[in-house]
Amino acid sequence: MHIAIILALIVIGSVVFHFLSPWWWTPLASNWGYIDSTIIITFWITGTVFAAVVLFMAYCVYRFRHREGSRAAYEPENKRLESWLAIGTAVGVAAMLAPGLVVWGRFVTVPSDAAEVEVVGQQWQWSYRLPGKDGRLGASSVRYVTPENPLGLDPNDPRAQDDIIVQGDNLHFELGKPVKVLLRSLDVVHDFYVPEFRAKMDMIPGSTTYYWFTPTRTGTFEVLCAELCSTGHPYMRGGVVVEAKADYQPWLQQQKTFAELSKPAKASALKQEGVTRWDLK
Amino acid sequence: MVDVTHGVAVPVAEVGDVELYHPRSWVTKYVFSQDAKVIAIQYSLTALSIGLVALVLSWLMRMQLGFPGLLSFINADRYYQFVTMHGMIMVIYLLTALFLGGFGNYLIPLMLGARDMVFPYVNMLSYWIYLLAVLVLVAGFFVPGGPTGAGWTLYPPQAILANTPGQQWGIILMLVSLMLFIIGFTMGGLNYVVTVLQGRARGMTMMRMPLTVWGIFTATVMALLAFPALFVGSVMMLLDRVLGTSFFMPSIVLMGEQLKYGGGSPILFQHLFWFFGHPEVYIVALPAFGIVSDLISTHARKNIFGYRMMVWAIVAIGALSFVVWAHHMYVSGMNPGFGFFFATTTLIIAIPTAIKVYNWVLTLWRGDIHFTVPMLFALGFIVTFVNGGLTGLFLGNVVVDVPLSRTMFVVAHFHMVMGIAPIMVIFGAIYHWYPKLTGRMLDDTLGKLHFWVTFVGAYAIFFPMHYLGLLGVPRRYYEMGETAFVPPSAHTLNEFITIAALIVGAAQLAFVFNLFWSLRHGRPSGGNPWRATTLEWQTPETPPTHGNWGKELPVVYRWAYDYSVPGAAEDFLPQNQPPMPRTP
Ligand code: HEM
Ligand SMILES: [Cu+2]
Ligand SMILES: [Cu+2]
Numbered sequence: 001m002h003i004a005i006i007l008a009l010i011v012i013g014s015v016v017f018h019f020l021s022p023w024w025w026t027p028l029a030s031n032w033g034y035i036d037s038t039i040i041i042t043f044w045i046t047g048t049v050f051a052a053v054v055l056f057m058a059y060c061v062y063r064f065r066h067r068e069g070s071r072a073a074y075e076p077e078n079k080r081l082e083s084w085l086a087i088g089t090a091v092g093v094a095a096m097l098a099p100g101l102v103v104w105g106r107f108v109t110v111p112s113d114a115a116e117v118e119v120v121g122q123q124w125q126w127s128y129r130l131p132g133k134d135g136r137l138g139a140s141s142v143r144y145v146t147p148e149n150p151l152g153l154d155p156n157d158p159r160a161q162d163d164i165i166v167q168g169d170n171l172h173f174e175l176g177k178p179v180k181v182l183l184r185s186l187d188v189v190h191d192f193y194v195p196e197f198r199a200k201m202d203m204i205p206g207s208t209t210y211y212w213f214t215p216t217r218t219g220t221f222e223v224l225c226a227e228l229c230s231t232g233h234p235y236m237r238g239g240v241v242v243e244a245k246a247d248y249q250p251w252l253q254q255q256k257t258f259a260e261l262s263k264p265a266k267a268s269a270l271k272q273e274g275v276t277r278w279d280l281k
Numbered sequence: 282m283v284d285v286t287h288g289v290a291v292p293v294a295e296v297g298d299v300e301l302y303h304p305r306s307w308v309t310k311y312v313f314s315q316d317a318k319v320i321a322i323q324y325s326l327t328a329l330s331i332g333l334v335a336l337v338l339s340w341l342m343r344m345q346l347g348f349p350g351l352l353s354f355i356n357a358d359r360y361y362q363f364v365t366m367h368g369m370i371m372v373i374y375l376l377t378a379l380f381l382g383g384f385g386n387y388l389i390p391l392m393l394g395a396r397d398m399v400f401p402y403v404n405m406l407s408y409w410i411y412l413l414a415v416l417v418l419v420a421g422f423f424v425p426g427g428p429t430g431a432g433w434t435l436y437p438p439q440a441i442l443a444n445t446p447g448q449q450w451g452i453i454l455m456l457v458s459l460m461l462f463i464i465g466f467t468m469g470g471l472n473y474v475v476t477v478l479q480g481r482a483r484g485m486t487m488m489r490m491p492l493t494v495w496g497i498f499t500a501t502v503m504a505l506l507a508f509p510a511l512f513v514g515s516v517m518m519l520l521d522r523v524l525g526t527s528f529f530m531p532s533i534v535l536m537g538e539q540l541k542y543g544g545g546s547p548i549l550f551q552h553l554f555w556f557f558g559h560p561e562v563y564i565v566a567l568p569a570f571g572i573v574s575d576l577i578s579t580h581a582r583k584n585i586f587g588y589r590m591m592v593w594a595i596v597a598i599g600a601l602s603f604v605v606w607a608h609h610m611y612v613s614g615m616n617p618g619f620g621f622f623f624a625t626t627t628l629i630i631a632i633p634t635a636i637k638v639y640n641w642v643l644t645l646w647r648g649d650i651h652f653t654v655p656m657l658f659a660l661g662f663i664v665t666f667v668n669g670g671l672t673g674l675f676l677g678n679v680v681v682d683v684p685l686s687r688t689m690f691v692v693a694h695f696h697m698v699m700g701i702a703p704i705m706v707i708f709g710a711i712y713h714w715y716p717k718l719t720g721r722m723l724d725d726t727l728g729k730l731h732f733w734v735t736f737v738g739a740y741a742i743f744f745p746m747h748y749l750g751l752l753g754v755p756r757r758y759y760e761m762g763e764t765a766f767v768p769p770s771a772h773t774l775n776e777f778i779t780i781a782a783l784i785v786g787a788a789q790l791a792f793v794f795n796l797f798w799s800l801r802h803g804r805p806s807g808g809n810p811w812r813a814t815t816l817e818w819q820t821p822e823t824p825p826t827h828g829n830w831g832k833e834l835p836v837v838y839r840w841a842y843d844y845s846v847p848g849a850a851e852d853f854l855p856q857n858q859p860p861m862p863r864t865p
Contacts, residue, residue, distance in 0.1 A: 001652070003652060003657060003660060006737070007660070007664065010664060010740065014744060017744070017745065017748075021745075021748045022768065022770050023745075023748035023749055023751065023752045023768075023770070023771060023774065024748070024751060024752065025684070025751050025752060025753065026752065026753055026766045032683075032684075034680075035680055035681065035683060035684055038678065038680055038681050039675065039681050039684075042674060042675050042678065042681060045674075046671035046672070046674055046675070049667075049671060050667055050668060050671055053638060053639075053642060053663075053667050054663075054664055054667065056642055057642050057645065057660065057663060057664075060642065060645040060646050060648070060650070061645060061650055061652075061660065064581070064645060064646065064647060064648045064649065064650050065650050065652070066582075066649050066650055066651045066652075070649050071582070071649055071845050071852060072581060072582045072583035072647060072648045072649040072844060072845035072852070073583065073647035073648075073845070074583075074584060074844075074845055074846055074847055075584070075586065075647070076584050076586070076587075076588060076842070077586070077587050077588070077589070077590070078586075078587070078643075081643075082587050082590055082636070082639075082640075085635075085636065085639045086632060086635075086636055089631065089632050089635040089636070090632055093628045093629070093631050093632060093674070096628065096674060096678055097624065097625065097628045097678060100624060100678035100679060100680050100681060101621055101624060101625070101679075101680075103680040104617075104620050104621065104624065104679045104680040105621075107617070107680055107683070108617040108618065108620070122534070123444055123535070123536065141532070142531070142532040142533060142534050142539075143532055143539070145534040145537075145539070147537065152534070183614070186533070186534045187438065187439075187442070187533050187534060187535045187536075188436075188438045188439035188442060188533075189436055189438070189439065189547060191612065191687060193687070193755070195684070195752075195753030195766055196766075198683060198684040199683055199684075200612055200683060200684070200686070200687070201612050201614060202612055202613045202614045203614065204531075204547050204548055204613075204614045205438060205531045205532070205533055205547060206531025206532065206545070206546065206547065207531075207548075207614065209614035222764060222765055222766065224753075224755055224764075225755075226686075226687040226688075226755050227436075227687060228361070228431075228432045228436070228439070228757045229439055230361075230430075230439050230442070230444040230445045230446075231357045231358055231361065231430075231444060231445070231446065232357075232444070233757065233758070233759075234357070234758040234759045234760055234761070234762070235762075
């Protein structure tokens with residue numbers, strides 16, 4: 001008896017909580033509003049199903065509770081009903097999956113005009129690399145990492161010399177310009193996560209992963225690591241700044257290139273031991 | 282009407298009686314016992330005890346999340362050790378062991394009308410190896426450096442590198458313990474499968490088996506196929522850690538130092554882990570599905586609705602769950618093209634799963650519902666399972682997973698669906714079968730108190746938690762600290778969740794007390810207190826003695842769900858009751 005009321009209260013409570021909750025996603029700052037819309041669709045469909053199933057249950061336990069002399073019906077199967085329910089479910093599932101896959105298609109298709117930026121994770125800090133004047137990032141390998149070459153750029157690769165290296169500072173993005181974020185890790189798995197951008201992806205030592213997005217709102221946003229990377233994981237923070245081109249360019253001008261940073265140490269890196277062919281991607 | 286229902290068919294499948302092993306001393310009867318019922322109780326008590334450890338760890342974690350710094354001994358290292366041990370214990374050493382080793386051992390022979398498992402000696406070994414696995418796991422708390430804090434997913438490289446707590450001994454003990462667990466489980470699992478296939482009583486066709494047996498059987502087959510992936514993963518990681526091989530280890534610079542590893546693949550481990558890990562979810566869920574079907578049917582006095590569909594749904598879910606593992610890896614950096622495939626298979630599983638939910642609810646429809654404690658827990662299960670299953674549609678739909686993965690949304694989702702929901706079934710099942718094990722009922726008032734606090738409390742813990750994840754609060758964070766997008770109200774919510782968790786935890790003590798108290802003081806139950814149809818309730822003695830059935834094995838004439846059959850005098854017809862004479 002009580003249980004019928006409690007079940008109904010759970011549905012009502014959950015719905016009310018959903019609408020009144022002060023905890024909701026952060027204001028969007030990227031083009032991935034599509035993801036938010038897919039979540040909204042999913043909330044509506046799943047919320048309706050949840051309410052329907054639990055309220056129906058509440059009704060059943062109220063209506064068919066045991067009373068003196070009452071007896072259950074005997075109905076082993078009902079093919080028609082079962083098929084209709086299966087079909088209805090399939091339709092609901094398709095209604096969520098279809099937009100989901102379409103948006104995923106966009107998520108994995110990097111626009112050809114996207115600028116490249118590299119994010120390098122290591123316990124427990126973020127560093128960044130931007131292409132220099134040649135517009136391309138040079139080769140890199142964990143094997144080249146030394147105190148003078150913290151990101152492991154290939155000292156022999158001419159394309160690496162003008163790469164811009166940002167350490168201990170925020171990464172800046174140009175408003176409205178699509179970026180492909182290349183993700184690299186020097187030690188363990190990390191995950192570059194800015195809640196306002198919605199996108200995230202693990203960075204795996206030994207390979208380069210990526211995602212892309214277009215920043216759509218200026219401001220400073222927090223970067224968090226979203227994959228457990230040992231004790232310092234919750235402290236692996238950073239910041240990104242989205243700003244208009246007029247503000248972005250001066251920031252870029254101030255940054256140092258690999259060549260500028262590593263001049264005195266250039267030769268020593270070559271002698272780095274253990275460099276084998278397959279390390280040099 | 283279909284054949285499964287009235288079951289007047291002549292019993293088939295002749296099974297000869299077997300020669301039983303007879304214990305000769307107290308030790309072989311109660312300690313190194315080969316009787317599945319004793320082994321079941323050993324498994325269950327061990328699993329529940331280690332489960333209590335995991336529960337205490339959850340309080341400590343919640344204290345840190347709700348009231349950071351209040352318990353000063355919880356530093357970041359310890360926190361991650363607690364998280365890891367809590368997760369691993371709950372999933373493997375509690376849920377898997379209890380459902381398969383505990384319920385499987387007790388119920389398979391009894392429900393099928395067998396005298397015991399087919400390989401009793403191996404069955405005994407299975408338990409002792411499991412116990413050893415538990416002891417090795419617990420040893421982690423006492424070795425230098427403590428247990429591993431790599432997270433229950435044990436992702437390399439960090440799982441075996443310095444900076445990760447428990448890197449010295451903890452991780453080694455964890456891997457060895459998992460390997461032992463798998464060896465022990467394989468012994469038990471082969472037993473369950475062969476017993477179901479070969480040990481059924483005369484007339485017990487597969488399509489007359491109670492859904493409990495279907496659930497445990499399918500889960501066991503799955504576990505036999507899935508655990509080897511974890512086993513090889515553990516072996517390779519152990520080699521990486523101990524011998525310095527590089528199965529999962531690429532070139533690494535750790536804190537400025539070049540390590541000797543090179544050429545391995547961290548993501549390979551993730552595939553192996555989740556090839557096991559996803560089926561694992563259903564290894565826990567399918568027995569729960571089966572058991573809850575029988576609880577609902579018995580306590581609503583109504584046949585389970587759509588039995589054949591229920592069986593096929595179990596089998597379909599079992600099969601499909603082997604092609605969805607990478608939905609745990611959408612943002613792992615694997616080829617993003619996989620997302621299309623795995624999102625589709627994942628959402629397809631929702632269909633047989635939904636059918637099961639409908640059929641439970643439709644079993645209530647026009648039933649004669651008794652609000653016994655097992656029924657209450659069954660209802661609690663449906664609510665939490667539906668809730669957690671539906672949030673699975675968020676996380677399974679690849680693009681929606683991108684913002685939500687690795688946040689508290691995931692923690693809320695999996696606790697709802699594979700933490701709380703199966704635990705609800707375990708409690709319901711214990712209240713249901715305790716009388717068969719002991720001959721006494723568990724106390725009803727304490728049981729109801731236990732149910733209400735656990736059900737409402739657990740919902741209060743995990744429902745709001747989804748919204749923290751939506752906000753962007755990551756999981757596995759020792760502390761949030763100052764984070765601009767996290768408002769102070771989120772900390773208030775965390776305090777609330779912690780208090781709810783402590784209250785729910787306290788309610789479990791009432792349950793433990795009930796287990797012991799009722800052993801002496803419970804109301805005597807008789808052999809079939811719930812007036813149930815399945816064979817375990819028809820044993821000549823309660824608790825059943827060695828060999829289960831006295832002189833004669835039961836003969837089965839009908840399916841397991843002849844409740845409230847029109848025209849029958851009683852509202853249940855036991856499976857071994859011969860057909861009614863047909864009235865013209
Ligand atoms: C009321 C009971 C429980 C409470 C209060 C609780 C609490 C927690 C907390 C606070 C975490 C850490 C979340 C984080 O990552 O920040 C956690 C993780 C976890 N819990 Fe529970 N839990 C409970 C029951 C269960 C049960 C029954 C299961 C069984 C499936 C379970 C499985 C896990 C797993 C697998 C993890 C993940 C561990 C990891 O991240 O490595 N928990 N739990
Ligand atoms: Cu990190
Ligand atoms: Cu991290």
